[in-house]
Amino acid sequence: MSRTIAELVEGALRDIPDFPAPGVLFKDITPLLADPTAFAAVIADMAARHRAVQLVAGVEARGFVIGAALAHALGVGFIPVRKAGKLPGRTASLSYDLEYGSATIEVHADDIPGGARVLLVDDVLATGGTAVAAWDLLESVGAEVTGFEVIIELAALGGRERLAGRDVHALLTV
Numbered sequence: 003m004s005r006t007i008a009e010l011v012e013g014a015l016r017d018i019p020d021f022p023a024p025g026v027l028f029k030d031i032t033p034l035l036a037d038p039t040a041f042a043a044v045i046a047d048m049a050a051r052h053r054a055v056q057l058v059a060g061v062e063a064r065g066f067v068i069g070a071a072l073a074h075a076l077g078v079g080f081i082p083v084r085k086a087g088k089l090p091g092r093t094a095s096l097s098y099d100l101e102y103g104s105a106t107i108e109v110h111a112d113d114i115p116g117g118a119r120v121l122l123v124d125d126v127l128a129t130g131g132t133a134v135a136a137w138d139l140l141e142s143v144g145a146e147v148t149g150f151e152v153i154i155e156l157a158a159l160g161g162r163e164r165l166a167g168r169d170v171h172a173l174l175t176v
């Protein structure tokens with residue numbers, strides 16, 4: 003029998019205890035990225051749910067890898083949501099808390115046409131702070147964020163509750 007996408011993702015991940023801080027079980031997607039079958043299956047699975055979007059946005063850094071591949075698969079452009087101080091043009095920014103720290107993200111407002119239907123993508127949904135911040139940041143510059151796709155959801159950290167009322171899809175929930 004062929005494996006489900008959740009089984010495929012689970013089999014391709016690596017768990018690293020106490021990284022980057024004691025008590026954090028880090029979900030490392032690099033083995034999945036190095037496995038062409040698993041990587042292609044993740045992108046195809048996400049793409050199948052979002053044929054009508056106009057742009058894909060991904061959060062630095064791991065969201066860039068998934069988001070750029072997904073944008074290419076859908077034949078649309080990619081919007082990098084970057085950590086503060088990296089984008090040279092006119093930016094909008096937002097600060098938020100993480101499972102292990104805090105961060106500020108920025109986006110180039112001029113690359114997003116008003117009302118553009120944008121799909122947000124990342125590798126991990128933990129507390130949801132990043133996803134809420136990126137979603138709200140994109141909407142603050144006029145985008146219509148249609149949903150959030152993530153490879154792994156860490157259910158115990160409550161990200162889905164924080165994103166209540168928004169379209170969220172995880173390939174694997176642990």
Ligand SMILES: O=P(O)(O)OC[C@H]1O[C@H](OP(=O)(O)OP(=O)(O)O)[C@H](O)[C@@H]1O
Nearest residue numbers: 062063064100101127128129130131132
């Ligand atoms: O749901 P949250 O609690 O906000 O956590 C999820 C975020 O944390 C990780 O990024 P990180 O900031 O570690 O950056 P990286 O991709 O550069 O490693 C991950 O890639 C998500 O973007």
Ligand SMILES: Nc1ncnc2[nH]cnc12
Nearest residue numbers: 027028029030101126128
């Ligand atoms: N436990 C975790 N593993 C990987 N990425 C994360 N981002 C936030 N929490 C994480």
